[in-house]
Amino acid sequence: MIENLFHAAALVLTAKVLAAMVCGVLIGYFVGAMPGLTSSIGMALLIPFTFGLDPIAAIVMLVSIYMASDYAGGIPAILMNAPGQPASAVTAFDGFPMCNRGESGLALNLAIMASGAGALVSLVLLVVSAQLMAAAALAFGPAEYFALAIVGLSLIGVLSAGSTLKALIGLFFGLTVVTIGIDPIRGTERFVLHPYLIDGIPFLPALIGLFALSEVFVMIETANDRIDRVRHASSASHSLRTLVPYRRTVLRSSLIGYFIGVIPGAGASIASLVSYGVAKKLSREGASFGTGNPEGIIASEAANNASVSGALAPLLSLGIPGSASAAVLIGGLTIQGLQPGPLLFADNPEIPFSIFVGLLVGLPVMLLIGLFGARLWVQITRIPRPVIATVVASICMLGSYAASNDTFEMMVTAAFGVIGYVLRRCDIHPAPVVLALVLGEMLEANLRRAMILANDDFLSVISHPITAGLILVSVLVLASPLFGRKSAMA
């Protein structure tokens, strides 16, 4: 492991990769600070820009965007009560009251330092656990991979925000769409209504449409909405000692964030909410949570950022995305010709280890930009949303075209943008659709391979010990809302 880390450090510490990292951090801050733009939108838009980069620079850039946007989401949450990322909504509970008391500088610095500490703790856990998970998964066959995909999809269906039924509809919409094209085992054409669809629905244009373009339509619709803007943030100490009194909260929240992040579908929002709830319960000043208690900001931000590394663990070791942003990252890796999963550690160890080193090296960069660039990020929130919508719409089109130099891909983006918007208005969020697009082929191909190996005996496929255990987990997860309803009624 040490040898791999040193090798990765040599690859990351080059001018090209460091420049890509700084660009990623700056873009991540921009995306995170702009309410309406999320890390998944930012990454989906930026993937086309990574085509010309070598794989390590490209992946480090995407991971830096992911990390930095989660940091930056707290900035508008504290200054405007408008979270830049969904997970930062919890930060606003105490951040905005502190801002109203004239302590915005302290709130911002605490948020950034807690984010950094959460990221550091979770990075250590990621380095250790991802390798262990990958080593265990090397023994997996098609049956286990099929079960793993089932677990991922069931968790995503249940843990998504809003109605479970609607999340499942989104999931099956994605699974249905993913069957378009050549079938993965026998090579039969399926639903190929246009010659361009022979390879299936192109993933990147669909991703850009569902996440970014559908958000552009939301921006067009809400162009008249009133926007509160901030002029200045108060000054405050940049010393890391400010965080020392809250070290227990930082550690606890980081652990909560990491382990929730590992669960596919749980994501940063649940991590920060659970961490906030636990901190409130255990704090001596729990009653003051929600009125501007710094501990509330720390609990939310440390967990929120720790969940990023948590989401990377199943992605790198098993090929299962832990969040919507991680699903986008899979798109970025695939475009570079890399397949996330246990074989990534065996065949291309420089990739996961470069991500680890990139996260470590990027951390001080993110902290410095966050601590000393608050004024710039405040300025960014002033860019009118119609301008952002226009530029993002154009980047959506250019980016999807760049995927294969074909205007058909632009058409796919436009169509999925409209579909994504309509589904959103019906409370069907795009995340389950995208995750189904990612996991659909893995699910079908491995089930069919397992069935062939088991002479078409389905019982034999699901009676492998690991497969049976994983399927049991999915059944329990799918049934969990029923248990919750029963206990609520009792």
Added chain:
Amino acid sequence: MGDRDMALTRHSKDENPAGDRGRAGPGLRLSGRTVDIGVCLALAAMGIWFVAEALQMPSGREALDPGSFPVIAGGMLALLALVQLGLSLAARGRLPGVELQRPLWLAIGMAMMLAFPPAVERLGYYPVAVVWVPAFGWIAGIRSPVGLIAATLVVLALGKFVFEMLLGTPLP
């Protein structure tokens, strides 16, 4: 960072460059039930179509042939969409309404996005972008000429310097 404390400035709709409600027209309020019914019917129809097409695919000797997975996925999509449809029909008046703000601009924006790829294919990227970007910017709510020009220049520069020169993507 100065010692001044933070100050909030509230921008009202009148101050917002896109705040011309009169031109935008009134918002469109649809009942949540209507939206659910429309979307669920469309999704159920899609699921049924996939099942019907998949059933006609050639089957092999194995238990799971190329049509099996689309039958399962499409069938579940249709089933769940119909369950949601039933729930929405039963929840008469209890579903929150869906308010579409600036519906006209939204529809034009969607049409413009769908028209962009064929236009680029026929006329080329730059001639289309010079007209399309300011028009889309207007639809999106930019009302200042400077904003429209700036957005257009940013998009043209992105195409030329980033995509064509840096990434080597030949734009049509």
